[in-house]
Amino acid sequence: MTDATEDMSLAELREEIEEIDRELVELIARRTYVAGTVAQVKEERDLPTTDESQEARVMERAGENAQAFDVDDNLVKAIFRLLIELNKVEQRESR
Helix, strand or coil: CCCHHHHCCHHHHHHHHHHHHHHHHHHHHHHHHHHHHHHHHHHHCCCCCCCHHHHHHHHHHHHHHHHHCCCCHHHHHHHHHHHHHHHHHHHHHHC
């Protein structure tokens, strides 16, 4: 098996990172859009902005997914906490 550094130049590796970064931003945009729709449904049904049990399930899934992909689960959970908090701020501001 050859080492990845032998097969790809630094420029090619950076291009791959750029593509991954674009995909991450696209996924964040999709998640934000769906979270906005959730906020609309909550408002229509007069439900609270915060759902701690749902947040706990999201964090549990984040940890499980991190382990499945061999990524630091603290890092993944920190990212998800940030996404959740940003969504809650947007939900509160839209009411």
